Amino acid sequence: MSKVHELRDSLLIGDRTGADLYGRIFVVSAFGGITNLLLEHKKSGTPGVYGLFSNDDNAHGWLDALTQVADGMRDAHNTVLEHPADVVAADEFVRERIEGARSCLFDLQRLCSYGHFRLSDHMMDIRELLSGLGESHSAFVTTRMLQRAGVNARYVDLSGWRDESVLNLQERIARALDGVDLETELPIVTGYAQCTEGLMREFDRGYSEVTFSNIAAYTGAAEAIIHKEFHLSSADPNLVGAEAVRKLGHTNYDVADQLSNMGMEAIHPKAAKTLRKAGIPLRVANAFEPKDPGTLIDDAEAEAPSVEIVTGLGVAALEVFEQDMVGVKGYDHAILEVLTRHKVRIVSKATNANTITHYLDAPLKAIRRVERDVQQAFPNARIKINRMALVSVIGRDLAGLNVTEHGLTALRDGGVKTLAVQHLPGSVDVQYMVAQDQEDEAIRLLHKQFVETENAQLKAA
Numbered sequence: 315m316s317k318v319h320e321l322r323d324s325l326l327i328g329d330r331t332g333a334d335l336y337g338r339i340f341v342v343s344a345f346g347g348i349t350n351l352l353l354e355h356k357k358s359g360t361p362g363v364y365g366l367f368s369n370d371d372n373a374h375g376w377l378d379a380l381t382q383v384a385d386g387m388r389d390a391h392n393t394v395l396e397h398p399a400d401v402v403a404a405d406e407f408v409r410e411r412i413e414g415a416r417s418c419l420f421d422l423q424r425l426c427s428y429g430h431f432r433l434s435d436h437m438m439d440i441r442e443l444l445s446g447l448g449e450s451h452s453a454f455v456t457t458r459m460l461q462r463a464g465v466n467a468r469y470v471d472l473s474g475w476r477d478e479s480v481l482n483l484q485e486r487i488a489r490a491l492d493g494v495d496l497e498t499e500l501p502i503v504t505g506y507a508q509c510t511e512g513l514m515r516e517f518d519r520g521y522s523e524v525t526f527s528n529i530a531a532y533t534g535a536a537e538a539i540i541h542k543e544f545h546l547s548s549a550d551p552n553l554v555g556a557e558a559v560r561k562l563g564h565t566n567y568d569v570a571d572q573l574s575n576m577g578m579e580a581i582h583p584k585a586a587k588t589l590r591k592a593g594i595p596l597r598v599a600n601a602f603e604p605k606d607p608g609t610l611i612d613d614a615e616a617e618a619p620s621v622e623i624v625t626g627l628g629v630a631a632l633e634v635f636e637q638d639m640v641g642v643k644g645y646d647h648a649i650l651e652v653l654t655r656h657k658v659r660i661v662s663k664a665t666n667a668n669t670i671t672h673y674l675d676a677p678l679k680a681i682r683r684v685e686r687d688v689q690q691a692f693p694n695a696r697i698k699i700n701r702m703a704l705v706s707v708i709g710r711d712l713a714g715l716n717v718t719e720h721g722l723t724a725l726r727d728g729g730v731k732t733l734a735v736q737h738l739p740g741s742v743d744v745q746y747m748v749a750q751d752q753e754d755e756a757i758r759l760l761h762k763q764f765v766e767t768e769n770a771q772l773k774a775a
Contacts, residue, residue: 315452316346317601319394322463325541325604335465336500339533341526342456343505344448345390349519351383352444356519364444367419368437376419383447384412391455400458407454411447411475418443442506442514446473449504449522457502468499472525474508483509483525487532496533503529520582527585531592538594539608541601546580546609549624549761553754558766562609562622566710568742569622570596570611575661576627576706577675580611616710621717621764626705626753629661629673630681634688636695640667645692652687656680661704662745664736673704673747702733703753707760708743717744717764724763730756 318326327335343349350356354365361369363383366376391404419440426433450473460467470490474481481489486509494501505522507513513521523540530538547559567590570580580598581589589596590613599608639645649670653660658676665671674681678699685697707717718737721744725732734747748756 315343315456316390316393318342318452318456319396319459321541321601321604322459325601326460327463327465328604333497336497339496339501339503339529339535340456341503341505341522341529342449342452343522345387345452345455348383348386348390348448348451349445351379351386352448353441353519362444363415364437364441367440368433377416380412380416380419384408387412387448387451391451394455394459395462396459397462400455400462403458404451404455408451411450414476415443415447438512438515442508442512445514445519445521446475446504446506446508449473449506450475453502453504460500460502466499468494468501470494470501470503472504472507477508481509483507483511483513483528484532485509487525487529491529491533517582517584520585523582523585524588527581527588530594531588534592535594537597538589539597539599540581541599543601545600545603545606546598546623548622548765549757554758554761554766558761560765564610564612564614565622566613566615567596567611569708569710572706572708572743573623573625576625576704576708578625578627580609586611619711619713619715620709621707621712621715622709624705624707624757624761624765626703626757627661627675628750628753629675629702629704630678631671631673631698631700631702631747632681632684632688633669633671633698633700634692634695635669635697636692637668638694639670646670648691649688652684652691656684656687658684662736664734673702701750703748703750703756705746705748705753705756705760706743707746707764710742712742712744715764720763721746721760724759725756728755728759730759 351362352364353362354360363376363379366379387408388405392401395401395404422433422436422440425431450471453471454469457467457469472486472490486507491501505525507525513524517524527538545561547561549559551559567586570586571583573580574583581596586596595610595612597608597610600606634649636645649672653672658674658680660672661675662673663671681699685699689695689697707721718735722732722735725746730748730752732746732748735745737744746756
């Protein structure tokens with residue numbers, strides 16, 4: 315979104331004129347970095363307004379953070395907007411929203427100074443209110459930019475700002491799009507939608523894609539398109555080299571789900587489920603190459619077996635060994651209950667007679683809390699936590715490729731020790747567990763074995 319002004323004359327408008335400009339709906343996220351300032355930094359965890367407000371030690375840390383948000387928003391729209399009148403309108407939009415949020419947080423603090431009210435009861439509502447500020451701002455700015463360029467763009471705010479209505483997501487979308495003429499208007503819609511389901515509660519920062527998929531299903535879209543800054547490729551080009559990767563071009567929702575599991579989301583799995591159920595194909599395109607069709611994701615089977623992508627993820631292996639586990643029910647359920655309670659994400663899992671190992675994607679402090687609770691539940695268990703990397707070889711159809719065997723050979727010959735390997739019959743991936751510091755090399759070796767070698771053979775043929 316921070317480069318939306320660069321996309322105005324290519325992706326958003328391009329060579330379209332007249333009626334060709336319309337028949338589309340754009341769902342936008344916040345400008346780069348704004349949601350980090352509002353909530354917390356996605357990677358480092360540095361608290362934003364939400365984090366500082368929830369742990370209000372110095373009373374006004376969150377106020378300074380909110381001012382920083384306003385400055386960041388103004389910097390963003392000053393980069394995007396060219397006409398002074400549009401800048402003034404955007405400045406006023408930011409002032410109204412930021413001051414409204416400031417007043418709301420002050421009022422809530424005063425209310426919770428009375429013993430009958432608990433701030434913790436309202437924090438999810440605050441998280442939703444704050445997150446919606448970013449999308450509302452970017453949608454408003456994008457609309458003004460397009461209107462200035464002669465497009466009949468329409469700002470559609472799903473954030474529920476100062477709206478007393480109690481609506482579910484479908485009702486919120488239906489009300490907002492009621493009266494919109496898709497043949498003559500180009501709706502610019504906020505990625506955040508205020509609704510009774512509480513998008514942040516279930517999806518946290520993946521809510522934009524959930525809103526996007528529900529709008530696609532509601533309107534019966536011919537296709538849903540996610541515009542990214544890169545193509546969906548066979549590996550990270552920074553690891554294996556830009557000349558070695560290939561664009562996927564076509565894959566299916568099973569592969570997309572596995573990519574999500576590996577933290578490499580083409581789309582949030584719940585959003586993919588909505589599109590899949592509605593029979594709507596998804597296209598992942600490079601926003602800066604609007605003429606390139608990108609990668610189509612649907613339910614089609616592969617024309618021939620092949621490896622499509624190699625990716626990795628750092629995980630923590632939580633190994634629970636209990637000599638008396640064999641033949642006894644309840645261990646697995648109890649461990650899962652602890653993991654669920656601490657909101658720890660499970661990437662993969664392996665079991666045998668007396669050991670259950672979960673490969674987890676979570677901060678170490680959360681995993682330590684899980685370890686403590688599991689130890690309390692099973693005092694005689696021996697629990698180990700090991701940091702490692704899970705490297706996954708993924709494809710719609712891997713039949714007959716002997717991926718497990720050839721992958722193990724490639725890793726061994728390349729000097730990478732495989733700690734464990736897992737392949738479920740009929741699954742779309744083979745998983746290799748390696749030492750954490752060997753993840754990148756494992757990806758390079760496996761990509762060379764299954765993607766680059768295959769490409770070379772195809773060219774030779």
